[in-house]
Amino acid sequence: MTLKLIQGGFDRRTAIFLGLLFLIVVGVSVLSLGTDADSPLHVSSYSVALLGKYLCYALLALSVDLVWGFCGVLSLGHAAFFALGGYAMGMYLMRQIGTRGVYGDPILPDFMVFLNYKELPWFWYGFDQFWFAALMVIVVPGVLAFVFGWFAFRSRVTGVYLSIITQALTFALMLAFFRNDMGFGGNNGLTDFKEILGFDVQADSTRVGLLVASAVALALGFIICKALVNSKFGKVLIAVRDAESRTRFLGYRPENYKLLVWTLSACMAGVAGALYVPQVGIINPSEFTPANSIEVVIWVAVGGRGTLVGATVGAIIVNFGKTLFTGILPEFWLFALGGLFIAVTLFLPKGIVGTYDDWKAKRRASKDAAAPQPQEGD
Amino acid sequence: MARILPSLLFFLALAWLIPSGPAQASDEALQAQIDALGTGGFSDTAKQIQALAASGDDRVVPALQALLAGKLYVRPSDKKVFITEKAEGGFTLIDPLSGKDMATSDSFSVKKIRVNNRLRRELKAALGGLTLLSKNPAARLKAAGAVFKSQDPDMLVPLEAAILKETEDKVRKALQGARAAVQLKSDVPEADKIAALKLIEERGDRDALSVALAAAAQSEGAVKAAAEATAKSIRQNLELWGAAQNVWYGLSLGSVLLLAAIGLAITFGVMGVINMAHGEMVMIGAYVTFMVQEVIRTSMPEMFAYSLLISVPLAFLVAGAIGMAVERCIIRFLYGRPLETLLATWGLSLVLQQAVRTIFGPSNREVGTPDYMAGAFEIGHLTITYNRLWIIVFSLVVLFALMAVLKKTSLGLQMRAVTQNRRMAGAMGIRTSWVDAVTFGLGSGIAGIAGVALSQIDNVSPNLGQSYIIDSFMVVVFGGVGNLWGTLVGAMTLGVANKFLEPYAGAVLGKVLVLVFIILFIQKRPRGLFALKGRAIET
Numbered sequence: 001m002t003l004k005l006i007q008g009g010f011d012r013r014t015a016i017f018l019g020l021l022f023l024i025v026v027g028v029s030v031l032s033l034g035t036d037a038d039s040p041l042h043v044s045s046y047s048v049a050l051l052g053k054y055l056c057y058a059l060l061a062l063s064v065d066l067v068w069g070f071c072g073v074l075s076l077g078h079a080a081f082f083a084l085g086g087y088a089m090g091m092y093l094m095r096q097i098g099t100r101g102v103y104g105d106p107i108l109p110d111f112m113v114f115l116n117y118k119e120l121p122w123f124w125y126g127f128d129q130f131w132f133a134a135l136m137v138i139v140v141p142g143v144l145a146f147v148f149g150w151f152a153f154r155s156r157v158t159g160v161y162l163s164i165i166t167q168a169l170t171f172a173l174m175l176a177f178f179r180n181d182m183g184f185g186g187n188n189g190l191t192d193f194k195e196i197l198g199f200d201v202q203a204d205s206t207r208v209g210l211l212v213a214s215a216v217a218l219a220l221g222f223i224i225c226k227a228l229v230n231s232k233f234g235k236v237l238i239a240v241r242d243a244e245s246r247t248r249f250l251g252y253r254p255e256n257y258k259l260l261v262w263t264l265s266a267c268m269a270g271v272a273g274a275l276y277v278p279q280v281g282i283i284n285p286s287e288f289t290p291a292n293s294i295e296v297v298i299w300v301a302v303g304g305r306g307t308l309v310g311a312t313v314g315a316i317i318v319n320f321g322k323t324l325f326t327g328i329l330p331e332f333w334l335f336a337l338g339g340l341f342i343a344v345t346l347f348l349p350k351g352i353v354g355t356y357d358d359w360k361a362k363r364r365a366s367k368d369a370a371a372p373q374p375q376e377g378d
Numbered sequence: 379m380a381r382i383l384p385s386l387l388f389f390l391a392l393a394w395l396i397p398s399g400p401a402q403a404s405d406e407a408l409q410a411q412i413d414a415l416g417t418g419g420f421s422d423t424a425k426q427i428q429a430l431a432a433s434g435d436d437r438v439v440p441a442l443q444a445l446l447a448g449k450l451y452v453r454p455s456d457k458k459v460f461i462t463e464k465a466e467g468g469f470t471l472i473d474p475l476s477g478k479d480m481a482t483s484d485s486f487s488v489k490k491i492r493v494n495n496r497l498r499r500e501l502k503a504a505l506g507g508l509t510l511l512s513k514n515p516a517a518r519l520k521a522a523g524a525v526f527k528s529q530d531p532d533m534l535v536p537l538e539a540a541i542l543k544e545t546e547d548k549v550r551k552a553l554q555g556a557r558a559a560v561q562l563k564s565d566v567p568e569a570d571k572i573a574a575l576k577l578i579e580e581r582g583d584r585d586a587l588s589v590a591l592a593a594a595a596q597s598e599g600a601v602k603a604a605a606e607a608t609a610k611s612i613r614q615n616l617e618l619w620g621a622a623q624n625v626w627y628g629l630s631l632g633s634v635l636l637l638a639a640i641g642l643a644i645t646f647g648v649m650g651v652i653n654m655a656h657g658e659m660v661m662i663g664a665y666v667t668f669m670v671q672e673v674i675r676t677s678m679p680e681m682f683a684y685s686l687l688i689s690v691p692l693a694f695l696v697a698g699a700i701g702m703a704v705e706r707c708i709i710r711f712l713y714g715r716p717l718e719t720l721l722a723t724w725g726l727s728l729v730l731q732q733a734v735r736t737i738f739g740p741s742n743r744e745v746g747t748p749d750y751m752a753g754a755f756e757i758g759h760l761t762i763t764y765n766r767l768w769i770i771v772f773s774l775v776v777l778f779a780l781m782a783v784l785k786k787t788s789l790g791l792q793m794r795a796v797t798q799n800r801r802m803a804g805a806m807g808i809r810t811s812w813v814d815a816v817t818f819g820l821g822s823g824i825a826g827i828a829g830v831a832l833s834q835i836d837n838v839s840p841n842l843g844q845s846y847i848i849d850s851f852m853v854v855v856f857g858g859v860g861n862l863w864g865t866l867v868g869a870m871t872l873g874v875a876n877k878f879l880e881p882y883a884g885a886v887l888g889k890v891l892v893l894v895f896i897i898l899f900i901q902k903r904p905r906g907l908f909a910l911k912g913r914a915i916e917t
Binding site for chain 2: 074076148151152154155156157159160161163164165167168169171172175176178179290294297298301331334335337338339340341342344345346349
């Protein structure tokens, strides 16, 4: 069964995707660590961190594609799960600072000393252990998604309503995390990290390590998603997406399928957030903004909804464009992003990968149609 | 002696005042009297204070206040007296009568007029008498309030005199309240104190509560019991008024939510289009107001009072036109694909925001408030600001006007027909695509009108719409899609709930709790408070 699942995951496109990912990450790692700083082939640590960030975004996009593309649940709140994963990792990194903070308190992070905390709030316990933080990265978004989804899917909230309440969810979390007395650093968030697992966060080798970790997470996430959607379970998911009532009449329980995929997707988003935080060096409540969540959706839409590869491709292309434009024409970026939303929904509803698939299918169809003709001539 | 002097002083003053009214001494004479404060010892100064108090002229109040605060100085060279303010390298000398800056001085050429405790008491009595007998009723009212708070037993006699002389009911009431407060601190008989408590209870505000509590803590026996009862009754009364104030704040917030959500109730509720650019239509309305005011300011300033009246139709037209253009160019291709509509309109909102940011700049724009929107009035212990009141009225007017359009006009009939059964409506000869465009334009135009109102209470910036979009959706979803009554009830409920949660949970957490409540509510009733029934909902 497991074997079949894994085999189901490895089609030709998966192989190409994973191969490319492997080549790029190995290439960048070698060029970053193996060359001198003034060599023309050298990749700066900034670029390494940037690529790592893109890969985290790709994983986040993948998680959105899993629920939107295969389950029909348009989440406008996935940034919440991403940020929660990020906060869990940020708490671990904060506690690793130890006495090197500005106030030098061995237990309390700087902002707590500043806000006159006498002792560590209970929810900060355990985050000095990496295994615990890593567990929380998956558990916290997972539990939130499970509870939210359990209520939402059971009462058959669907479509736009679901989208709007997911947006309300992340909005509420954003407001809550902006408060200083939540114990998560208020609007400054968590930053000024020193080391992760004993390695200096700023060091080149650590950055490459984080890049590799992000790539591994992305590859794993991709394989899991692929295996899931290619299995029988995935077929039911697509049935739920296309005709929920009919699937229910056939004896399936759509809410259970949705709930499982939704929770899994939230966990993936949490992992993406956790890998994102050490690479950008900060996590603050602005990660919760509803705008962020909607932006993720547009990555998926650009790349191609329901294709998995498309989500990752879209995330990387759009973010590359963002880096490029905000550097050259900062004013222009929001026009470009807004225009992209409109253009993709109007003219490219299947996204890049979906349109490519259509084009290939059409060409094959016309080839097939063209091929038999000589036989008729015989 | 200390107790007798002020009273003596006031009987003297009264003897002089009552028959003839406050006689106005000439400026020179007053000036001379004030200058006399600077000469002689303490007893001479005391005599001068009495003389000034006896003049009954409230122009001497600043000089006496300055003397009490130790800011009255004498210049030995010409024996002139000045109020001083500390300035660089010395003092600024201010004329005690006119309040004008006269000169500057180093700190050696002027001498402070010293006061002792006896003089201080006398000054307080004299000041109280002068302000309590001021010709300006507002000043008398303020003085009564000050005495009420200070409960200074020295003021009892001046108060009695002032009450006798008072002609306005409102001020007399305040003076009597002040006298009651002072009596509680003094050694009058118990019966008087209990009577005084009655007056305190009548006043019934926060100061009254603290006076009653202080009386309860200081006294014994019957007075203590009476004071406790008074405090309890005042507290209950205040809680009631506090609740009323919360309801008012809630209605005010609700009316803002209502304004922001009415347009959405049309585009989302009636047409089913998820318009994430709705907030930007509100923002455009606010910027139209800003533009109108700019034009008025530069070309015809006397028209400023009408700026909002001009802005309302203009904002409707501008936002409505943009809305119709959006419908024709984008949304009509996306009917039946709600999630895609959501994304496209979100993109549109980004473009509109950035466009406004490019044209008007990212900072807040100043939008003026006409006179009739400024200020406040009081009902009981409730403060009501005019701008909030007008916005509540305005939101209801907009709501009912919109209901009338939907129910009573042929356009409204066509709109409802198209939303209920598009093909049948088309078969009956209704130009459905035109109706779509007009409906969307109507919804957007109303958002524009909301922007005019919101420009009066919120910052006009490119992000204005962003802050309302989620709340607006919450209102429409909570109230029930496609039902304007639901929108009204939804907006007011959320507004009041928000304001009642705020004191317990804080502003932000209150909002979070309301959001959580709505999320849970939607689980229970996915179609809102006032759900449409029948086939229309199962599409």
